[in-house]
Amino acid sequence: MIATVGYAISAIGYAFLLLLLLTVRKSGLAKYLLILATSATCLWSIAPFLFAPLPVEKLLLFDNIKSLFWLLFLASCLRDNFTNIVEVLSRKQTWFILVLPITAIALPYLGMDKESWRFLLQTVIALQVLVLLEVIYRQAGENRWALKPLIIYLAVISVFEFVTFANALMVDQININYIAARGYVYSALIPLLVLAIRRVKNWGVEIYISREIVMHSTLLMVAGVYLFVMAMLGYAVNYFGGQWGAAIQAVLIVLSLSLLVTLFLSLSFRTKIKVFIIKHFFANQFDYRHEWLKLTHCLNTSESDGNVYGTALRGLIQAIDYQTGCLIQSQNGELKVLADIDKPTLNDDEQTVLLQFSAFFTSKNWIIDIEELRTKPYVYEGLKVNHGLLNSVSFQLVTPIYNEEEFWGMAVMQGSDNTSKKLNWELRDYLTAVNAQISNFLFHHQAAQELAENAQFAAFTRMSAFIVHDLKNVAAQIDLILSNAEQHKDNPEFIADTFETLHHTKARMDKMLHQLSEKNASQGGADSLVILSECVTRVVGQRCASYLPTPSVIVRSETPVVLDKDKLSNVIYHLVSNAQQATSDDGKVDVEIELSDDERYMLINIVDTGSGMSEDFIRTRLFKPFDTTKGNAGMGIGAFDAKAYLERIGGQLLVQSRAKQGTIFTLRIPTD
Numbered sequence: 172m173i174a175t176v177g178y179a180i181s182a183i184g185y186a187f188l189l190l191l192l193l194t195v196r197k198s199g200l201a202k203y204l205l206i207l208a209t210s211a212t213c214l215w216s217i218a219p220f221l222f223a224p225l226p227v228e229k230l231l232l233f234d235n236i237k238s239l240f241w242l243l244f245l246a247s248c249l250r251d252n253f254t255n256i257v258e259v260l261s262r263k264q265t266w267f268i269l270v271l272p273i274t275a276i277a278l279p280y281l282g283m284d285k286e287s288w289r290f291l292l293q294t295v296i297a298l299q300v301l302v303l304l305e306v307i308y309r310q311a312g313e314n315r316w317a318l319k320p321l322i323i324y325l326a327v328i329s330v331f332e333f334v335t336f337a338n339a340l341m342v343d344q345i346n347i348n349y350i351a352a353r354g355y356v357y358s359a360l361i362p363l364l365v366l367a368i369r370r371v372k373n374w375g376v377e378i379y380i381s382r383e384i385v386m387h388s389t390l391l392m393v394a395g396v397y398l399f400v401m402a403m404l405g406y407a408v409n410y411f412g413g414q415w416g417a418a419i420q421a422v423l424i425v426l427s428l429s430l431l432v433t434l435f436l437s438l439s440f441r442t443k444i445k446v447f448i449i450k451h452f453f454a455n456q457f458d459y460r461h462e463w464l465k466l467t468h469c470l471n472t473s474e475s476d477g478n479v480y481g482t483a484l485r486g487l488i489q490a491i492d493y494q495t496g497c498l499i500q501s502q503n504g505e506l507k508v509l510a511d512i513d514k515p516t517l518n519d520d521e522q523t524v525l526l527q528f529s530a531f532f533t534s535k536n537w538i539i540d541i542e543e544l545r546t547k548p549y550v551y552e553g554l555k556v557n558h559g560l561l562n563s564v565s566f567q568l569v570t571p572i573y574n575e576e577e578f579w580g581m582a583v584m585q586g587s588d589n590t591s592k593k594l595n596w597e598l599r600d601y602l603t604a605v606n607a608q609i610s611n612f613l614f615h616h617q618a619a620q621e622l623a624e625n626a627q628f629a630a631f632t633r634m635s636a637f638i639v640h641d642l643k644n645v646a647a648q649i650d651l652i653l654s655n656a657e658q659h660k661d662n663p664e665f666i667a668d669t670f671e672t673l674h675h676t677k678a679r680m681d682k683m684l685h686q687l688s689e690k691n692a693s694q695g696g697a698d699s700l701v702i703l704s705e706c707v708t709r710v711v712g713q714r715c716a717s718y719l720p721t722p723s724v725i726v727r728s729e730t731p732v733v734l735d736k737d738k739l740s741n742v743i744y745h746l747v748s749n750a751q752q753a754t755s756d757d758g759k760v761d762v763e764i765e766l767s768d769d770e771r772y773m774l775i776n777i778v779d780t781g782s783g784m785s786e787d788f789i790r791t792r793l794f795k796p797f798d799t800t801k802g803n804a805g806m807g808i809g810a811f812d813a814k815a816y817l818e819r820i821g822g823q824l825l826v827q828s829r830a831k832q833g834t835i836f837t838l839r840i841p842t843d
Contacts, residue, residue: 175219177354182216184361185209192368200255204244205368211240216354227345228279231289234332238296239272241325245303248318249310268303271296290340297333300325314371321367324360331356466490466605470612479616480510483609487570488512488584490605491598496566496584501529509580520563525581527556532571532578538602539569540594568594570606574614582609645676654717672713700731701739703773703840704764710743711762719756722747727765732773732840738816739840745809746777746836753781753834767839772822775838784828793826813838 189209192202218233219225246265259265275292304322311318335349469486484498497511506522506529517525528539531554544551545561566583573579652669659665704726711722743762750760763776784793796811814824821841828834 174351174354177351177358178216178219179354180358181354182213182220184358185213185216188361188365189213200247200259201244201371203256204240204247208237208240208244211237212357216357227286230345230350231293232276234293235272235275235296238300239269239276242268242272242296242300242303245300245307245325248307249303268299271299287340287343290336290343290345293336294333294340297329297336300329301333304329317370318367320363320370324363324367327360328357462490462601462605466608470608478510479613481512483613484510484512484582486612487582487605487609491568491584491586491602493568493584493586496582498580498582499525500580501526501532501578514566514583514585518563520560521565524556524560524564525569525583528554528569528571528581529578531555532581536571536573538571538594538599541567541569543594568602570602572606572610572613574610579610582606645680649676668713698733698735700733701736702731703729703775706736706740707743707762707764707775710740711747714744715747715751718748718751720751720754720758720760722751722760722762725761725763727763729764729773730766730770730842732842734820734840742813742816742838743775743777745813746838749809750777750779750781750834750836753783754779755781766842770842772839772841775840777836777838778833780833783830783832783834784826785830789826789828 189206192206192209215233215237218229222229243259243265246262246268247259249264271292275289275296278289278292304326308315308318308322331349331353335345335353338349339345466486466489469489470482480498484496487498488494488496495513497514497517498509499517500507500509504526506517506525508517531537531539531551535553537551539551539554541561541564544554544556545558548554548558566585568584570582570584571578572581652672655665656669704724708724711724715722747760747762754760758780760777760779763774763778765774765776766772767774794811794814796808810824817824817838817840823837823839825837825839826834827837
């Protein structure tokens with residue numbers, strides 16, 4: 172009776188595995204050989220029922236048939252590039268492997284019906300399988316992990332068969348206990364075979380087992396182990412408990428059954444087991460690599476109207492293959508729809524529900540499934556919502572969006588009857604990851620917009636600073652005219668110079684007005700051929716001569732250069748004026764003009780004997796815009812503007828200075 176139950180379980184198990192293999196749509200050599208080997212094993216399990224009582228001759232016949240097909244399968248595993256059975260059978264190695272089971276089948280027909288010979292062949296066949304397994308495992312390389320369950324499955328069976336028939340060979344008969352145990356051994360090892368089939372991808376066999384079936388099977392297995400442990404404890408109590416043993420055993424059984432029923436009725440217990448099974452024994456619901464690439468492509472593809480909120484919403488609903496949704500911002504207790512896809516305007520009931528959700532989202536970052544909320548409101552602890560309004564809601568999922576842990580808004584989504592998904596642990600984790608990416612996309616865009624606006628304000632401020640700087644120069648010229656007007660107003664030459672200066676001042680004013688209207692801080696002037704000595708002499712004579720110490724211009728050698736005369740005049744005026752302000756009235760300011768030794772640059776050296784500057788000041792503050800040592804009298808952009816202009820035309824502005832010893836500014840102006 173014990174043996175019959177074992178073989179029945181084995182027959183059912185291998186029949187179920189055979190059914191799974193037959194439902195696989197993919198074709199391939201491994202699939203067909205697995206079907207043959209599984210069919211032979213299933214037939215081997217049914218044999219005791221077909222030929223009850225099963226004689227030794229029939230038992231060995233079915234053993235050899237089973238071994239023949241499993242050895243054929245192992246022969247195909249020696250190489251992974253077989254495409255059909257003909258290639259496998261055309262190899263000499265295959266027939267060398269199959270000769271033993273074929274010989275064992277043919278022995279009775281050859282007149283060698285002595286059982287000891289048959290037992291010997293079965294022992295050798297078991298050893299042969301072990302040798303083949305060792306060869307396959309060593310040559311598997313990177314596939315060892317995938318093949319390991321198959322190796323263990325066949326190795327355990329072969330060792331058991333070897334022990335069974337080695338013992339039979341010694342006593343000239345098969346031990347009935349080994350026969351009774353065979354069905355249970357084969358049944359217990361079926362999961363290893365299933366695991367190997369799922370792992371080895373190049374076999375092309377993909378079998379599917381329902382999560383629900385695995386969950387219930389696992390629960391039954393847990394229950395069986397639990398009851399077995401309780402039974403052993405009850406047996407020990409009965410054995411050592413004397414007269415009280417039976418009573419204690421009965422109490423223990425009742426308590427254990429009560430506890431088991433309580434656990435099975437516990438939703439949280441069953442949910443934890445289900446999540447554990449899905450996490451560790453099944454492939455993911457999503458192909459995360461593909462989905463992440465799709466989401467990244469969606470976010471990188473800007474819409475024609477530049478609606479970043481629409482792009483974010485589209486990426487979110489496409490991530491779970493939904494069709495409709497809208498992106499909503501919650502601000503000061505009001506809801507603002509920023510984007511929608513095939514979603515009509517929110518009705519009053521939906522707005523009320525979403526406002527209640529908003530209050531919940533301020534404290535908990537949970538994704539809400541409306542259907543789950545209807546049927547299991549206790550899952551959303553702390554959510555206060557009018558359940559009577561949920562029937563008017565036309566969306567399924569609500570995902571909150573946070574900006575630096577502060578609730579910002581939410582996305583509501585709805586799928587069709589075919590695409591709607593149940594909110595389980597995996598979908599929650601997946602949506603949380605997608606939501607984080609969408610949030611980064613949205614708020615980086617907002618930060619970029621704010622940065623662009625700040626840059627525009629900074630550009631406007633910089634432009635204003637340059638305009639003010641130029642206005643100060645214009646005001647200085649007008650002050651110079653006014654200061655000399657009383658003394659020289661009757662001098663015709665002074666009147667002529669005044670009109671020339673006013674004409675130049677008007678031109679500069681027109682230029683500044685044009686800059687303001689164009690909102691451009693750097694309005695380029697017209698380049699022309701300039702004699703530097705003439706330009707420098709005019710700037711010093713007209714704009715710097717009224718201040719002490721009076722600059723002197725020293726020309727050693729020169730060649731004409733092409734540049735913007737007005738811009739260069741402003742640079743010279745600023746640097747010479749700074750030198751005058753840094754030098755006492757009895758000091759000295761010289762402007763030296765010469766051609767460089769390699770004749771590639773014209774050099775203008777502005778040398779003063781003033782207070783000088785430290786190396787740290789030159790390095791950190793001299794050319795920093797809007798940083799000035801003159802208080803409200805300066806803008807702090809003269810040196811910066813001079814350096815920027817010279818670098819723009821391919822030149823350089825060099826500085827040599829020591830505190831209390833004076834300064835040399837060198838303008839290197841390219842001659843090409």
